[in-house]
Amino acid sequence: MVTQRTQELRESEALYRLLTEEALDVIWKTDRDLRITYISPADERLRGFKAKEVIGQQVFDLFTEDGVASVKALIEKRSEGAPSRTAPDEYLTFNAQHRTKNAGVLWGEVIAKRDFDARGEIVGYHGTTRECTDRVRLESEVRQLAFFDPLTNLPNRRLLDDRLRQSIAVIKRSGNYGAVIVLDLDNFKILNDLHGHDVGDFLLLEVARRLVHCVRQKDTVARFGGDEFVVILDELSTVKLMSLRQATEVAEKIRNSLAAPYLLKVMQTDQAEAVVQHQCSASLGVVLFLGQEASQHDLLKWADNAMYQAKAAGRNVIRFSDR
Template sequence: MVKSNLFVQKKTLKAWLTLAIGLLISVGVSFYVKEHIRQNAVKHFSFIADQLSFKIEERLHEYALVLKSASSLFRASDTIDRDEWNVYVHSLRLDNYFPGNLGLAYNQIIPPEKLTEHIETIRAQGVPHYTLKPEGKRDVYTSIVYIEPLSPQNANALGYDTYSDPIRKAAMDRARDSGEPAITGKLELVQDAFGQKQAAIIMYAPIYAKHLSTKTVEERKRAIVGWTSGPYRMDSLIRSILVQWEGSHESAIKLCMFDGVGEHLESLLFSNHDTTQIASDFKQKRTITFNGHHWTLLFDNINPSLEMNTTLAWATLSVGVVLSLLIFAVLLAVINTQTNAERIAEKLTSDIKESKRLLKESEFRWKFAIEGSRDGVWDWNIQTNVSYYTTRWKEILGYGENDILPRHEEWEKRIHPEDREKVRIILAEYFEGKRTVYEAEFRMRCKDNQYKWILSRGIVVERSGEGNPLRMIGTHTDISERKMMEEEVHHLAFYDALTQLPNRRLLHERLKNAISTSKRNGLYHALIFLDLDNFKPLNDANGHTLGDLLLIEVAQRLKSSVREVDTVARFGGDEFVVIITDLSRDKIEAAEKAMGVATKIHHAFTQPYILPLGEEIFEGLEIEHHCTASIGVILFSDHEGSEDELIKWADNAMYQAKAKGRNQIVLELV
């Protein structure tokens, strides 16, 4: 038991190890799935960062085209007055297409010697308080002459010398030298001088003199006459782009923009979050370069859970755990089943061994019983008609081991012809369930062509699903001696020991049958009763031995005088009875036939009897004795009386014959 428990514990340990491995694999796979989801989310967010960077850069290039278009307007015309500029700018509808843009301005270069003339000209155009600012002498002046729309904030920018600010001057020089629009670094707009300060930029596009070459930097420096410009508040510009981004939400994207390639707080252009610290897995860094000026963009996902749907990872973990538990449960069930099966197998093995031992003992007892009973065993496969016969079965019939083939016909063909139909009927009735057992007595032919009486018994040991017999086993017992004894007993019971004729008991039975036959077929039958006339003197003079010899001879003469179907019986002493059957339906004809038989008997008795003397001193000597008989004859047909009545009537007829002087025949009709 201890060994069995240790074996079970070892197997159970395997199940627990399998569960642990399954759980570890489930956790590992779920982490892998989660990491895969995270990487896909990061890739997706990286794509968003690329697209937003492209949108911002695209917005800059779009506005650059607007400025270049405005610069071309000045170069194509000799002069552009304030009203024409107003019409042109309003036709662009900048507030609809470029959120965050405050307007479109014209910046004119003013030589110092023409400064006073310039101020007077502008004031004459309807700007009475126009002047350059900041004040002071400089080598060259650049003034915002036109700006539309002319809002109060933008009006504050009129006359501002943009060249006086190093940040603006750097962008203006870069635009002048490259011939392309350029943007400033982070700055504060003049428009916001009296309001809330916001980070802003200004884009400048150069305006060159109409007929001067601009192929080289030096030529462009000589040809420059001014700039068109557009100021932007960065907060409005970037938020408009974020809102317009399809499929994204501003609140989900954290964006910080820095002027230049660094990430310094003082260079922060835009941030849509309270902090500029970006350190999550979604952090993306992009750089935008516009005509030599750089912006650094930092992106982050404010709500990573929106991008990272970990349902699949949790589902993977759940499925893995469930599968691991199921496998664990199945393994435990298999282990328990296997353990139970092994226990059952051990018990079955033990039971089988015990069964084999008992079977061996049973076979020994069975063999001993069969051999002790001297019975032969047969085993019949009814489907194939193959039969197995034991050695004893063959020995009963006088055959050797190899003389009988394993076929059922070997049995059937040896049954006595008179018994075959009886055996067939008994077997059929047993198969049909009309008999509980198969048991039949019949004669079988032996090897020496003599017949033996056999008691055959058997049972069906296997049937089909429909109930048809498939296999039958039984025994054959030699009952020849028993049959001989039965025949002897029967003979003693129904036959006279001296004459071997039927005795009075058998006479009554046959007479009863004759009465029944006469009722059935309507024919007359005859009953002859005879008594020997001179029997007693022979017995008295010579003893019973000669008397017995005489009676034996009388019996022989009687049998030779009648048909085989007729009955000759010894009624007792020296009295005999003969039954003659089926004479005729006509009574007279039947009487004639009966008298013919009686006459034949009477004639046979008139012959002398030659009887040998039995004593040694008389050996070879014989005596002659004459013995007649008195015979009474009656006829009967459809008789309603008993056998005793018929015998009594025949006996009366016999006494009438004796009364007439013996050796007579008397026929009495009843």
């Protein structure tokens, strides 16, 4: 009888070891104050810390500064959540940036669950962490390709659409005016024809940089394609006339900034590099909006029409849309 129990105990211990010590995922446990009470050897394989260095640490010591900030934000958001989200058997899954012993960084997908005592009080947490660095990197590359212009790194047409939809929703609630500015460089083709596509690209990069400097951080600057850019000004005044003045000021600032000379490196026929000064301007179309008025497609269409009126008026000009 005793031999059989001893054998069963050995088998159970072997199984426990197999599941915890050999697993690729890190298995961990904390007390109610988020101090680590157990961590499996997979953490040493992954991050380089021995279990005895980690036990007793706060869970946040596993993460980088960014990781700590994102996990704290998640916990905060969760504590504001609906009652159903706090069910005792619920798992919390999130990705967090972890630090490694050799000062490196890796991403881990954490699946965590709370432990309760018989009275329903939280006594700790347990869970697993699986490395997902490659997946997070790939997702970020896909996101970059899907939503950002590869030349200027500005939001592309798709992200602009999304931002404009958000702006319309925010402005609908706040009652402030917003503005969309569509701008197209004047006679940009000549630069490409004269000095080549690379020099044209360089100018587009400089235009992007100047545009970003002309607006507040919360405003959006996007590249629509070619030499066309779009700026969304969020939350102007609640008064139309005042908003008109604010949008005009920004549009003028953009027009002046883009019209300032550009110093461009060009390759001469003898392959020597020279710096040439280039002059370039832009035509701007502006539309003011209040949330309830129009879709993002309408706004872009109206601003685009106004931009073409600016071109027709001689270029290097700002025109407001009257719909």
